Amino acid sequence: MASLSIRKLFKQFGTTPVIRGIDIDIRDGEFVALVGPSGCGKSTLLRVIAGLETAEGGDILLGERRINDTAPRDRDVAMVFQNYALYPHMTVAQNLGFGLQIQGVAKDQIARRVQQAADTLGLGELLQRRPRQLSGGQRQRVAMGRAIVRQPQAFLFDEPLSNLDAKLRVQMRTEIKALHQRLGTTTVYVTHDQVEAMTMADRIVVLKDGLVEQIGEPLALYDQPRNAFVAGFIGSPAMNFIPGRLQLDGAPHVLTDDGLKLPLARTSGGAHGDRVLYGTRPENFTIDPGQGLPADVVVVEPTGSETQVALRLGGHSVMAAFRDRIDARPGERLPLWPVAAKAHLFDASGGQRLN
Known part of the structure; x- marks a missing residue:
């Protein structure tokens, strides 16, 4: 595990700036959610941290190590994608262990770590199935397990629950939070759903147009928003x-x-x-016959x-x-x-x- 620091990070596509010199400090073991409207830069920021995109300026520090120029496979982070990205021809066990196999980890160690991840996520009876034989929630657990077996210093989640139905999303966000509490691994979680962010994160980073609008604990952002944008974005209904x-x-x-x-x-x-x-x-509205203002029900x-x-x-x-x-x-x-x-x-x- 390690802290994660973003320093004056800048990213653009062509001539369009997407991340504009932001600073974020994530403590060791903290669960931080990145939220904001579409196009605010939250997924791009996650991909820059993972090494899937290259920043034009600034620093990314994992612990004391600057990882800007480190290859994605050597950054010691694990990413869980929105579309699961499972290999359809492999079994669950093979999907879980494939990353370790590429790294040259010994077979007995791969088997042990795969079994540990399967036990943690309740996948023990599914290890010989292929992705097409799994439900959406089971596929998401496999994607999470593939990240867990690597035992990284940080987990990166890119809207992992957006493909699930409403009931399963509620169940999975509880499981992800419980998993974080057990493992204590530094976690960065991108979501478009601010209810997910409120219920799961230790702190929330609100982004808009590539800039940080506010960083704080969920209830602090809810009760004391810095500006009208944060006030309107955090809370449902708005x-x-x-x-x-x-x-x-x-x-x-x-x-x-x-x-x-x-x-x-x-x-x-x-x-x-x-x-x-x-x-x-x-x-924070009440119905007050004494002093209430006349409002027409729509x-x-x-x-x-x-x-x-x-x-x-x-x-x-x-x-x-x-x-x-x-x-x-x-x-x-x-x-x-x-x-x-x-x-x-x-x-x-x-x-x-x-x-």
Whole structure:
């Protein structure tokens, strides 16, 4: 195991920069998720770390060793791909051991390490099957096992669960997290699914346009996003943003262009009259007949554990989520009230957090 450090890393395709001088420090044994929209550079960054792409500038340090110019097979990292990349003509056992065979590892040691990986991942009864005889989840376990047998200093996962159905994704993300807790190997995990990142990672790196927007623990990013982009990307359903002007005469609030007064508990930035974005998460709305703002129900989405409701609040579309099974129908009006203590405030022009 080893720490992994990215220093001023720069990567471009042709004349288009994809990674633009980023710095990331991953501690020994840490599980870090890279998230961001399509095209943000997260998969490219993983491939640069693995040696499958070449960086135009910067350093990659695995422990104390600079690996920029090291061949992929000698970097001591193991990558799990989105499409599993299993050899269809080989059995599970042969797939697991093939990388070690190429490295010239002794046959008895290969057999021992393959059996250990199979026991760890519950593949013991499948060792003589071929990939076509396996389910999607079993194939993903084989792909993970092929990485485990190498006993690398770091695991690299490139959206490994995106080909699985929803139920199996939930099961597999639990298994991957449990596996990390047992092995303690430094792990970098790329995903487009921020729920995966929130539930699995020790820390999350949020990328946008090849730059790091914020790095932090999952709940820290959720509760204290640095800017409106992070606030809108982390959380499902996404945070609601309502534009308006900051009002500091009397009780602080945001006044929207259509006259709604949105409560604030406090503000530590911005001046009276500034254009701002008022952010509130769907679960931070309440139904308050006393002071609630009139909101028209558009769509009701019961999920079982909660009820999600799309509404029109003045001239704005918002999403609310309630733990209670409320009786609401499209076309009805609800007295909706945001929790002032949970409100987020962002500068309207730059998106930076103000409170």
